[in-house]
Amino acid sequence: MRRLLPLLAFALLVISCTLGTPPPTATPTTEPSQAPVFIDARTSTATTPTTQPAATATTAPTAVLRPNCVIRTDWFAYIVYPGETLGRIATRSGTTAAVLANANCLANPNLIYAGQVLRVPVLLPVITPTVPGNQNAGIVVPSPYVRIYNGQYEVLPDTNIALVWQITPARTFTRVDFFLTPTGTGTTPTLIGSDTYMADGISINFFVPRGLNGYVTALAYYGSGVVGGTIAGTLIYAGAVVSPPVIVGGTLLDVVPNLGLNNNTYVVQTGQTVTINWAATFPSETLRVEFYLIPPGQTSGTLLGTDYNLGDGAQAVWTVPSGAQGTLRALAIYSGGFDPAASSEYYVVTEAVQ
Numbered sequence: 001m002r003r004l005l006p007l008l009a010f011a012l013l014v015i016s017c018t019l020g021t022p023p024p025t026a027t028p029t030t031e032p033s034q035a036p037v038f039i040d041a042r043t044s045t046a047t048t049p050t051t052q053p054a055a056t057a058t059t060a061p062t063a064v065l066r067p068n069c070v071i072r073t074d075w076f077a078y079i080v081y082p083g084e085t086l087g088r089i090a091t092r093s094g095t096t097a098a099v100l101a102n103a104n105c106l107a108n109p110n111l112i113y114a115g116q117v118l119r120v121p122v123l124l125p126v127i128t129p130t131v132p133g134n135q136n137a138g139i140v141v142p143s144p145y146v147r148i149y150n151g152q153y154e155v156l157p158d159t160n161i162a163l164v165w166q167i168t169p170a171r172t173f174t175r176v177d178f179f180l181t182p183t184g185t186g187t188t189p190t191l192i193g194s195d196t197y198m199a200d201g202i203s204i205n206f207f208v209p210r211g212l213n214g215y216v217t218a219l220a221y222y223g224s225g226v227v228g229g230t231i232a233g234t235l236i237y238a239g240a241v242v243s244p245p246v247i248v249g250g251t252l253l254d255v256v257p258n259l260g261l262n263n264n265t266y267v268v269q270t271g272q273t274v275t276i277n278w279a280a281t282f283p284s285e286t287l288r289v290e291f292y293l294i295p296p297g298q299t300s301g302t303l304l305g306t307d308y309n310l311g312d313g314a315q316a317v318w319t320v321p322s323g324a325q326g327t328l329r330a331l332a333i334y335s336g337g338f339d340p341a342a343s344s345e346y347y348v349v350t351e352a353v354q
Contacts (some may be wrong), residue, residue: 009229032051068294070292070299070300078120080113094143112155120206136230140166144217155236155239159208161205165202165230170302173202174222175216176219177221179218181214202220247332248281249281252343255276257297259351260311265345288308289333291329304316314332325347
């Protein structure tokens with residue numbers, strides 16, 4: 001028994017020390033940080049933020065032109081507005097997109113851009129947006145039309161045409177009414193049609209009666225109130241069927257003197273003064289004939305000469321420079337809004353180039 005007493009005392013001492021010692025405190029730990037997560041409420045999909053790439057500089061668009069093509073610099077210059085198409089411009093010009101594409105040497109008529117300069121057969125007014133405080137803008141133009149003569153649009157009788165209001169509105173129109181006011185005193189406007197869908201432009205179809213002679217205007221409405229209108233009336237009259245002018249005598253060109261002609265290629269002497277002849281009878285509508293040499297790979301050429309006295313045909317005198325070569329052609333320029341007529345084309349080279 002005496003042997004057990006020391007052991008019992010030692011056990012009691014251990015127990016008392018254990019109960020008197022405070023428990024170890026937990027060491028706080030720091031959770032690893034992470035990037036915040038953004039949730040798009042529209043898709044309920046969590047996405048982590050990404051670094052946006054730096055903006056890159058963009059170059060201004062350029063037109064793609066057909067090679068060996070001469071731009072109609074004798075036509076009026078027109079600057080393309082944002083959202084316009086070649087077809088829309090052609091409608092305003094009274095022609096087709098194909099004609100404009102050819103006149104401007106466009107490789108793809110579907111690729112034009114705002115600010116681009118195009119050549120059009122008629123002088124188009126500047127498009128002015130209709131905004132509060134500037135209610136009147138633009139005019140109505142018929143499409144197609146025969147020609148513009150003294151500011152009047154001649155159209156064919158007994159045909160359907162489009163009457164197009166040349167404007168890009170800055171606000172929404174709910175309706176546009178078109179009116180015709182016959183010429184003369186004491187006449188009143190007559191409603192000839194309305195456009196309530198203007199996503200494709202502002203226009204109506206109109207059947208041209210015989211003897212038509214009057215001014216066409218347009219009024220724009222928002223709800224029941226007038227919010228815009230044309231700046232002036234457009235005089236339209238139904239004329240007779242007019243055929244384009246006809247050149248009698250063909251389209252061939254002669255270059256004299258020359259060193260030879262082979263497969264429509266003229267060889268000429270450097271430094272030689274030559275005469276380019278278009279031996280034809282030109283109609284009375286012909287204003288002048290212009291002669292051009294278009295260098296290889298170019299879309300426009302050098303004017304070699306202009307002939308205004310066409311009683312004996314058309315001629316141009318040209319002194320051949322060193323290394324000259326290119327496509328030779330001539331254009332007969334007409335009055336009355338008719339398209340120019342072109343001669344046959346020839347290739348010209350000097351004896352050194354050959």
